[in-house]
Amino acid sequence: MDFVEVRVQAPRELADILVAELSQVGYDTFEDNDEGFCAYIGEGDFDNDAVAEIMSRYEGQGELGYDHRVITRQNWNAEWEKNFQPLIIAERVSVRAPFHEKPAGIEHEIVIMPRMSFGTGHHETTALMIENQLDIDHQGKRVLDMGCGTGILAIMAVHLGAKEVLAVDVEPWTVENAADNAAENNCTNIECRLGGVEVLEGEKPFDIILANINRNVLLEDMHAYAALLPTGRPILFSGFYQEDLSKIEAEANKHALAYQSHRTKNNWVSAIFTKL
Template sequence: MEAYWQIEINCPAPFTDILIAELAAAGFDSFVENDHGFTTYSREHPDQTALQHILTKYTGQTDITHTISRLENRNWNAEWEKSYRPVVVDERCIVRASFHPPAPEYPIEIIINPRMSFGTGHHTTTWLMLHTQLAIDHRYKRVLDAGCGTGILSVMAGKLGAEEIIGFDIDKAVVDNARENIKINQVSAEIQAGTLDTLNIAGPFDIILANINKNVLLHDLPGYARLLADDGHLVLSGFYNDDLADLQIEAGRHDLRLQHSQCKDDWAVAVFRPASNEC
């Protein structure tokens, strides 16, 4: 019977996205996130030299461990489906996969088939972003989804009535996945491949959404400030609550003020608005 190889990576959540991106570029695929990091699978014996080279780049910054094991073949779709359960946000929204039964009792139903992308609602930061979006009026608004992952925040924006949605991500495979999820949910959004630095994105945007790690947020804050409308909302997550002060300081340098923040399981979401919007 054909065997598969399983590589389990244990790492802090802020390093999950960047390690997945690096490993995907090196030829690894089929990533599944979990509470301790993520797992990737391969039909061929993994290139341990490439794997070790990537992990070594970050071991000086954080604790990363990994294990490699051989697994007998099995129905991987069934295994994945068993572990992927719907997520409910504020009893107003349910996030499910296409193989789950419809849930019309919820006003907003989002269908996400994640492949290797980040953003199913299971991670605390995605839940916090969706929760915060529910409290912001998206009707007829122009929305930017930075580092869109599966496109889940763009889908929510569309379900909440946004008029125009532009999303982007650095990984072409992730962009393809986001476009699929946009189509499945029958919302309209333009998803591009690239970064804030490489794409020619024209503002202003009424709402900017960014669920990315702290370092990327700090780097991109000047761009967010430039693209944000005078009465706009900048919603950030992907960082620990202890890091909020650093983001608040950087935002202040660009005339953005913290409107409110929320913490859940040590993770945070923050809403910034232009200083000119203060009452």
Template sequence: MVYLEYDFKIDPPQPATDILIAELGELGFESFVENETGLLAYILKSEWKGGMLSELFVSQNPNFKISWTSKEIEQQNWNAEWEKNFHPIKVGDRCMVRAPFHDPAKVEYDIVIEPKMSFGTGHHETTHRMLEHILVNDFEGKSVLDMGCGTGVLAILAKKRGATDVDAIDIDEWCYLNTQENVERNNCPEIKTYQGDSNLLKDKKYDVILANINRNILLEDIPIYADCLAKEGTLFLSGFYLEDLDAISSKCAAHGLEFEKNLEKNNWIAAKYVN
């Protein structure tokens, strides 16, 4: 597969970078790497449509100066790029997310992730906050779904926190394969990985569902998640902004899911709902 790499120069970097990532995610861009000048964003060449970037809201804001260039890259050229930019992160005092070339961490949950083109290293606010939710909630003996799993980092931590049955699903083949690699790398062979979307959830039941995707997909799939939640189940949602919380919570409430709490960082939200 051939990817297009878009190199965005952004001034000032925040909050423009976070807004841009959200907009690009809705357009089909799969992966992002923040750097000193802005952002690298990646989309399959086959998914690219001319003029996709012409109506970016963030680029029309007079408070931000954004320009970009693009080039084709082969999928296998990604390794050197992420290795240059991937630094270990610590989540509280109990969890570290690091690459295979970093030294082992002296923490309760030492997670080794080789992200390649997949979203979910823990660096982005949404992933970081979802990891925090997992650390402080009970997963012992629970069945868990990681929807839009990316690298599989959420599924892996859920398993390490005592979950018994864990499914990890992503529509993108690269993410599906990357999750399989990371599951093996972290000695979690019980995690089952699938390529597909919410259509795979028919007749499934889970105690916990983790979905770190984006606002539009979440709003579309919340009814499906609600149907898949076991009695007294828990739904964790992320990938959207604070201003989207009311719309997400209203959709959840319409399907019997009550908002309990949210974690916020830089206007990004990770919310918890229960039935």
């Protein structure tokens, strides 16, 4: 399956509202630009009428418009290779492609070939999750990475000493990409598995759970995550806005997950909860 990119032109104060609206109809990846932002969805899930209806609600509130295009796998690869820049997170983690020069004096180095998967560290949610991971003891731990994308968080977990990692995603090419990136980073203890929360049935508990997906999936599947987390163990959530943190916390409380802390960047959030 290919992706549809919806390019929205909107004033900054309206862009965040539109991102929130689009996230409610299946868009789960967004990229800011000078004119507004781009939103991405699988081609089979794209509904132009739904986008038009959302945009019509805000007519007259500034210069507003949108267009869309299908991004094939080949075009996606060319786009990210052209635009993907190396990144340093928290002055401790380097994220680069194989064709970038290796930086000096960095504690953790991650090499990523994104292809059609999301998660290079450039989006706020990925970077925030990595920053939170740096505060968590991974040594010898069993880790679950739900919505793994490129596998960057799973690879980070191994860098931090995780004993084994299960990386799960619903898209076949994403699972393939995550496996390739795990191999590129010599992470032989990462298993990449295709599916959603249903593939966790029968799994033994995890010491750490990483879930960078979107608000609706987190709310729907949180009970399954909580059931696999022993008392005192952390779960890291991201993929939602600061105004949604209260909803995440309310659902977490139903499943004995207690809020500990959160980080924010450009209104995106990554929060740490602990199983009671």
